Amino acid sequence: MSEFKTAAILLAAGLSSRMGQLKALLPWKGRTLIQYQIEQMKQAKINEIVIVLGYQAERVQKNISGYDVKKVINESYKEGKSSSIRMGISSFQGDAEGILISAVDQPVPSGVLKKMTKHLKESGAAVVIPMYEKRRGHPILFHGSLKTELQLIKEETMGLRSIIHKFEQQIAYLDVEDPSVLLNFNKPGDYFNKRQEAPNESIRD
Numbered sequence: 001m002s003e004f005k006t007a008a009i010l011l012a013a014g015l016s017s018r019m020g021q022l023k024a025l026l027p028w029k030g031r032t033l034i035q036y037q038i039e040q041m042k043q044a045k046i047n048e049i050v051i052v053l054g055y056q057a058e059r060v061q062k063n064i065s066g067y068d069v070k071k072v073i074n075e076s077y078k079e080g081k082s083s084s085i086r087m088g089i090s091s092f093q094g095d096a097e098g099i100l101i102s103a104v105d106q107p108v109p110s111g112v113l114k115k116m117t118k119h120l121k122e123s124g125a126a127v128v129i130p131m132y133e134k135r136r137g138h139p140i141l142f143h144g145s146l147k148t149e150l151q152l153i154k155e156e157t158m159g160l161r162s163i164i165h166k167f168e169q170q171i172a173y174l175d176v177e178d179p180s181v182l183l184n185f186n187k188p189g190d191y192f193n194k195r196q197e198a199p200n201e202s203i204r205d
Contacts (some may be wrong), residue, residue: 004121006141007096008046009088010037010069012104012173013077018187023121024060026191034060034104038067044113046100046147050091052084080155089151095104095144097121101160102139105185112178116141122176125172127164136173137181 005133012034016023024034033040033053043050053060054077061071072091076083085101096122100113112130120128120141127140142150146163153159164171185191 003047004046004098004117005094005096005144006045006098006117007094007104008041008050008100009046009085010034010051010086010102010104011048011081011088012060013052013074013084014058014081015055015078019105019185019191020057020188022036022059023185023191025063025150027195030062030105030121033107034064035067036107037102037128038064040108040110040113041100041102042067043110043118046113048092048094048096050088051200052088054078054084076195080159082153082155082159085153085160086151089147092147096147097144099142099144099147099150100139101142101150105191105196106138106183108137108139108180108183109178112176112181113139115176119172119174123172126167126170128172128174129174130176131183132176132181132202133142135182138184 010022025032028036038049051069051071051072053071054074057073070091072087074084077100098117116128116130120143126143126146130137147162153162183194
């Protein structure tokens with residue numbers, strides 16, 4: 001059986017204005033958030049990882065210089081996530097059967113990513129969305145056949161939501177027992193409340 005190839009876009013271009021500091025470099029389980037996400041994707045055997053940077057790109061690049069990932073800079077990051085997703089999609093070097101779209105402030109462990117990839121492969125769904133206690137989570141995994149659809153998203157037409165609505169009947173919801181799929185560090189309170197639950201380890205530079 002041939003390998004099921006998965007590519008991932010990790011969005012790390014935003015201003016982090018509500019957080020008040022750069023979210024990608026926040027400590028998380030002994031490393032920074034962006035380091036943690038990359039390591040989990042690597043452990044989940046994601047074939048290609050594209051990091052989309054924007055605001056303070058040089059600082060973030062320095063933090064992840066030791067990782068074998070592709071880094072691209074979205075100069076138009078202020079236009080919203082859709083521009084970063086389009087850039088990430090256009091940066092893929094090969095065809096992928098699954099396209100994972102993840103945000104740097106939504107850390108999810110490799111075990112969940114593996115289950116999502118397996119579910120996409122076995123279900124043949126257009127989209128896989130994890131759920132915890134009947135609540136939709138993230139990241140979102142799209143079938144590779146939606147690559148063109150993803151390249152056309154715009155903020156004006158609700159970005160990824162437009163695709164979710166269009167393929168609503170072809171979504172496979174995956175129940176998981178990991179509440180991390182609901183994490184979303186928009187504001188300091190969101191982050192610090194959960195940080196207390198994570199191991200207090202030193203950050204990897």
